Amino acid sequence: MSARKIRVMVAKPGLDGHDRGARILARCFRDAGFEVIYTGCHQTPEQVVAAAIQEDVDLVGLSCLSGAHRVLFPRVVDLLREKNASDITVIGGGIIPEQDFQMLYDAGIKAIFTPGASLDSIVDWIRTNIQGRD
Amino acid sequence: METTKKICAGDVRSASRLIRDLEDKLPQARPRLKQLFPHTGKSFIIGITGAPGAGKSTLTDALISEFRKQKRTVGVLAVDPTSPFSGGAILGDRVRMLRHAEDEGVFIRSLATRGALGGLSQAAGDAIHVMEAMGKDVVIVETVGIGQQELDIIHHAHSVIVVLVPGMGDEIQTMKAGIMEIADVFAINKADRPGAKQLQTELASLLNTSALPPSAWRAPVVSIGNLYEPAGFAEQTAELAQKISEHHAHLLISGQLALRMERKALMEITDALKACILEPVLNKLIASGELKNITQRVKNREADPYTEAETIARRFLKSGEIS
Numbered sequence: 001m002s003a004r005k006i007r008v009m010v011a012k013p014g015l016d017g018h019d020r021g022a023r024i025l026a027r028c029f030r031d032a033g034f035e036v037i038y039t040g041c042h043q044t045p046e047q048v049v050a051a052a053i054q055e056d057v058d059l060v061g062l063s064c065l066s067g068a069h070r071v072l073f074p075r076v077v078d079l080l081r082e083k084n085a086s087d088i089t090v091i092g093g094g095i096i097p098e099q100d101f102q103m104l105y106d107a108g109i110k111a112i113f114t115p116g117a118s119l120d121s122i123v124d125w126i127r128t129n130i131q132g133r134d
Numbered sequence: 135m136e137t138t139k140k141i142c143a144g145d146v147r148s149a150s151r152l153i154r155d156l157e158d159k160l161p162q163a164r165p166r167l168k169q170l171f172p173h174t175g176k177s178f179i180i181g182i183t184g185a186p187g188a189g190k191s192t193l194t195d196a197l198i199s200e201f202r203k204q205k206r207t208v209g210v211l212a213v214d215p216t217s218p219f220s221g222g223a224i225l226g227d228r229v230r231m232l233r234h235a236e237d238e239g240v241f242i243r244s245l246a247t248r249g250a251l252g253g254l255s256q257a258a259g260d261a262i263h264v265m266e267a268m269g270k271d272v273v274i275v276e277t278v279g280i281g282q283q284e285l286d287i288i289h290h291a292h293s294v295i296v297v298l299v300p301g302m303g304d305e306i307q308t309m310k311a312g313i314m315e316i317a318d319v320f321a322i323n324k325a326d327r328p329g330a331k332q333l334q335t336e337l338a339s340l341l342n343t344s345a346l347p348p349s350a351w352r353a354p355v356v357s358i359g360n361l362y363e364p365a366g367f368a369e370q371t372a373e374l375a376q377k378i379s380e381h382h383a384h385l386l387i388s389g390q391l392a393l394r395m396e397r398k399a400l401m402e403i404t405d406a407l408k409a410c411i412l413e414p415v416l417n418k419l420i421a422s423g424e425l426k427n428i429t430q431r432v433k434n435r436e437a438d439p440y441t442e443a444e445t446i447a448r449r450f451l452k453s454g455e456i457s
């Protein structure tokens with residue numbers, strides 16, 4: 001009787017205190033049956049990565065509404081790589097202009113969800129892309 | 135073997151992954167735990183327990199700082215509840231401990247209860263072992279927010295800290311069995327709030343009228359005020375750390391530590407027996423659909439659960455089918 005429980009972390013890197021979205025997502029993931037590590041606002045990428053590794057999560061969901069995603073999101077991916085933890089998937093969301101998408105994908109962000117994305121679509125994405133990781 | 139070496143060398147990734155494998159009950163996890171076991175048993179294990187919102191995580195955070203000042207390495211296991219509906223969980227204790235995120239002498243791991251009712255999770259004991267094998271000097275185990283008698287922590291911790299807050303009831307509450315009996319140190323948190331003095335008096339009266347022999351440990355009471363008055367808070371949490379260390383010293387000098395370790399070993403073997411007898415039996419009965427039939431028969435009063443259990447036990451023990 002062993003089935004991997006999906007563990008995700010919801011984090012807000014940078015100087016942005018708008019965490020309504022992150023909290024709604026955390027609860028939605030809870031209701032989807034995931035274990036959700038919630039770390040709150042004002043995290044440095046270094047803190048996010050240290051926590052992700054200590055918690056052995058499958059996925060880190062970054063939320064940023066301040067416009068600093070171009071710097072912060074890639075930094076998280078880079079640090080995970082440095083720590084030999086690039087098997088941890090990073091996705092992002094928030095106020096992210098479409099012209100930045102490609103740059104973030106190139107940096108290793110696996111999916112981007114912006115205002116209007118349904119909660120179901122995010123949960124489905126995680127279920128599809130995370131299951132089977134070991 | 136590779137994993138064992140890495141964990142004993144303090145590698146966070148391997149340790150964290152093994153804890154997860156243990157939580158998920160992967161078959162490869164148990165042999166690794168066996169290899170780690172000889173390296174366990176050297177850490178000082180502190181349990182922090184109390185009602186939801188009493189301040190367990192905040193005090194844990196403060197205690198981490200105190201132990202780090204003493205250059206001791208710290209492991210933290212923080213338990214939060216699993217939803218009985220979705221099986222999901224919000225693990226939010228880390229939020230209070232963010233300042234230690236990058237300190238390599240601190241390893242914080244959140245656990246979800248996953249249905250366990252004693253204030254911890256089933257994998258908590260194993261996770262403690264992993265942190266011990268990593269060489270953590272101190273392991274702090276923060277229970278899920280508890281009521282009066284989710285007391286599994288006493289089987290795992292050497293020192294138990296019960297965190298109380300004012301305003302939770304009168305002196306009859308402090309007389310009751312359960313949580314009030316297990317404290318090695320009491321922390322009255324949020325002691326700047328109304329009712330703190332009264333709680334202090336009630337605790338003093340409880341402790342002064344207990345029938346302990348003079349040589350016994352009497353749980354000290356530490357009052358801790360507002361977190362946002364940093365000077366006082368730091369002083370009070372330092373006092374809490376001091377009282378915990380005094381209790382540890384008492385355990386060592388009085389020989390109580392050996393008794394507690396024995397109690398822990400007994401619980402470990404009991405749990406392991408359950409895991410290697412009960413679980414495989416249940417899994418087989420579930421897989422074959424037999425459990426469903428038995429449940430129906432018991433529900434319809436065509437059979438009683440006691441006879442059914444005896445029949446099953448006889449069958450499995452004789453056949454040696456358990457493994």
